[in-house]
Amino acid sequence: MSDFRKAVISAPGRERLARAPHGAKVVIHATAAETNGAFGMWETFTLPGKGPAPHTHTRETEVFRVVQGTYRFQCGDEEFDAPPGTVVVLPPHVRHSWRNISSELGQMFAIVTPGGFEQLFLEIEATAGAPDKIASIEARLGIINDETTALDP
Template identity: 30%
Template structure:
């Protein structure tokens, strides 16, 4: 599934992990911003880089990693991530506790982040305890030389 910025493949869902965690794979096209600046109120996210070069903004800290590197995005912290390279990138995303993985399904049903109405996105974010700063996208793209939305891969 492609939600307008990155691919989403469900690997472990909340049923399989008894609600403790979920695991997703996110393939990202070159130089693609994965999401606007955002923060989760209910979940921690752990990103394991499988392929490519990935950048992340955690608060004011900018991190870069490659295959085998791990990025922790704690709940309550403003963050985003992107493919920092000119080749495709992939991460495994562990979300704890489980449940937020369904956000991506609902977002896809609404047409993806680049097509959803502001009202529908606000309602979706509220249901999942997510704050999203969509106005951050132009500055992030300029600062890190990115595109938004990305291309399906």
């Protein structure tokens, strides 16, 4: 792990491309390994009607900024829409989900603290998104996912 004494640079054309469990393209900008565990950072590009299954993070707080499209978030018992420019902070240990409710490709910038969750996207890309692999990756990263939990052996 680095000691985070050097700049982390994600330049156009040199980003790390990955996938989310729901198939969205993810561009990784910084990882926990590069920030000494402080945070992870990425952008997600979500097709209309798509988003992750309801899930709970047991380790990290997530911060999203909607860049394009409108997303519908659920956090616990609360549901709200987030148009471009909206910043949403989701606490750990609270079941949540979101989906792109617009008719265009959605884009969100995201940060997790502490870092580490961004590794999910890189590992999904490496395993070609096999559902049985996703469940074990999520479990190892402390994610409780309503859809993949049933797939765990």
